[in-house]
Amino acid sequence: NVFLVGIALNLVFVLAEAIAGMAYNSMALLTDAGHNLSDVASLVVSLVAFWIAKKQSSAAYTYGFKKTTVLAALTNAVILLVAIGILGYESITRLFHPQPVEGGVIAWVAAIGIIINSISAYLFFRQKGELNSRAAYLHLLADALVSVGVVIAGIAITYTKIYWIDPAIGLVIMVVILISTWGLLRDSFKMTIDAVPVGIELDAIKQVIKGVEHVTGVHHVHVWSISTTENALTAHVVVDENLSFEEKLKVIAAIKHQLEHQNIHHSTLELAKEVQLEG
Template sequence: MSHNHSHVHIHKHEVQSKNLVYSIVLNLVITIAQLVGGIISGSLALLSDALHNFSDVLSLLFSLLAHKLSRKKATENITFGYKRAELIAAFVNASTLVIVAFILIYGAMERFFYPKPITSGLVIWLAVLGILVNGLSVLFLQKDAEHNINMKSAYLHLLTDMMASVAVLVGGLLMKFYGWYWVDSVMTIGIAIYLIVVGSKLLIQSTKMLMLFTPESIDIKELVKEVHKIPGVKKLHHIHVWNLNDEELHLEAHLDCSQNINMSEFNKLLEQIEHVLFDQFHINHINIQPEFKKEEDSKDTIVQD
């Protein structure tokens, strides 16, 4: 059984792992500062936020590990390498975003009904530190987040932390000058709802990629229609399209040729198909099995293997 497998080479955005390292160091600083501040001020809120930031450090470490693994070369036992490690990291990080959101809502509701006195001055200064640290971390990862789902999950963790620090700052100021302790709970719930929205979206996206769903940007019927316009193509069928990771979009299919051509002629036909699939659908890994009057093979577009 003959297969032709090709790769269309494209310029890839090179994700900078050093930006993750910088973010990890910065978040360790704010975690330690909040831990010390919480102990000194007796603020349970600061201690809880320190724990939250420490969970972000772990998430960033997980993202860094996944990024490093994804760059390891394939072997005979691991033929795809670890390219899907970043998808797993994105799935885990998105899951923790949603879980943390519900924990925040529970804590906010409890604090709303049972408010506790807080040393607002220390809270304000640590909130400013949190905004600066997380804001800088967000800037480090912003560009990479546009190209990589793993980096996007880490970016969202940090962006939410920055927003939480803004909420803590506003809440601290209102508590200091007006005694409005309920503001902290209201803003926390607002941030948690935002966290559920963005976290759920990322969770669904990473789940679809892990489950090898056809990317939303690909219309299989349109793809087949365009390939069928190429002379020499009778029917493209038995099609699978999936993301291996953010950078690699794969297509696997059977191609029923209109004539009994030799391999050199098929290579020319394949080259035309590659250009159509890459230029119009951004598919850069193509594996096509050529056929001619193979009647026992199903000619359905989608076949359950």
């Protein structure tokens, strides 16, 4: 529902901003409309990924389609970077070749954009623990910042008639957006190549497992993301050989319980002997 509301609000604004940009020959509004359109596309990608992720696993896709949420987050980051590149190119071009624009119209239209993007960003801020919601939140927050810059540029142009102010502010905003996007790109890329998820320390996980009673060793520990909200683990665990098989199973259950508190939702543990772990 949050994604649908965000898509609807931003799509309406994109159409209004594009019409205003063409009517008043404002590259600032047209460029901002293009940026907002890329965000609408990103929200659609994320929404489709969530729908696909709900599909049940099969013989061919044993983990289901939850990984599509990771791919969607990576796609969102790339789309935003591409949008930044396009906006940066347009800003540099206009910096050397400024064109007269209606500063007042630019400021008013951009002010509406601030309101719409701020409302949308707040909706996703409440769910930003999930990577795609965080991506949407960053997209919309970036849009609000862009709109603030456009408002400032519009007011300044109205009173000074210095038209290079608009692209100059745009370049500053591009740097801010680039910094915020880099973290999203890094996290989603790490998830894509099955790196240890952000916020999880492998050594700490090993200590948690070793801390369970009757565990004497742990090896071959692997932790990765199976979606933007779920993590998995596999490990070889050495348990006191004096325990019965049923008691060893209870130790395994205790380990899994502890791992759930470490944000690891799916764990596969193999009982091993010390001699198997040597070398």
